[in-house]
Amino acid sequence: MILINLLPHREARQHAHRRRFRWLCATSTGIAVLLVGATAMWLSLAITVQERRNAYLQQAITKLDQDIGRIDLLKRQRSELLARKTRLDSLLRRRSDAIRLMDQLARLTPDGVYLRELKQDGEHIALSGYAISGARVPGFLRALGESDAFDMPQLVEVKTVTVNELRVSEFAVAIVLKQTGKPPATPSGDPR
Incomplete structure (x- = not known):
């Protein structure tokens, strides 16, 4: 006996293909959304870590700027002290020159x-x-x-x-x- 299938088998196959296609699209979309979400979270975490690093570096730069300011202040104080020392040495030398001057004038002045x-x-x-x-x-x-x-x-x-x-x-x-x-x-x- 010959069996003839009068049911719309082509339409059933197309319907099954559509259902599989929709399922694949939904799955692909879900995976894509998960990938995009995971990438966004990873980038957000990376940005947060980099911002922390930048904040730490900024604090270190600020501290170094303060240290450089203190070093500049110390250099100025050092140069001022050296200038004062030079003036003091000059005054001490002049003081001995004045003593020598008066002594020599007293000896060289005739009666x-x-x-x-x-x-x-x-x-x-x-x-x-x-x-x-x-x-x-x-x-x-x-x-x-x-x-x-x-x-x-x-x-x-x-x-x-x-x-x-x-x-x-x-x-x-x-x-x-x-x-x-x-x-x-x-x-x-x-x-x-």
């Missing part, structure tokens, strides 16, 4: 010559005073020139004046103070 005024401007010294006679002034200049403390004595002027009813020679002399020792060394650069 009959009296110093009235001494002005110092750096290394240049201006002396003025009185001499009992004009002949004693060149002797004083010669003694200044032969001294280890003074250079280039120059007679500025000599004139005869009356002081306490005595005729004396008033004179003015310019000399240069010789430097003793080396000036203090100034630091250069950063010792590291």
Whole structure:
């Protein structure tokens, strides 16, 4: 006997294909949504971790900026202290120069010559005073020139004046103070 199937078998097959197609589409869509969701969560987590790293680096940079500011402050204080030390060394050297100057002037001033005024401007010294006679002034200049403390004595002027009813020679002399020792060394650069 021959069986004839009058049922719409092609339509049933198409319907089954459609159902499978819909199921595959739904499954694919679900997997795609899960993948997109997982990727979004992973990216969100990665962004959060990177933001934490950035915050940590920013804190470290801020701390280093503060340290650099303190280092700059310390460098300024160091340079100020070195400048003060240099000035102090200079003052100490000048103090000994003043003592040496007065000592040498006391030794080199001959009898009959009296110093009235001494002005110092750096290394240049201006002396003025009185001499009992004009002949004693060149002797004083010669003694200044032969001294280890003074250079280039120059007679500025000599004139005869009356002081306490005595005729004396008033004179003015310019000399240069010789430097003793080396000036203090100034630091250069950063010792590291």
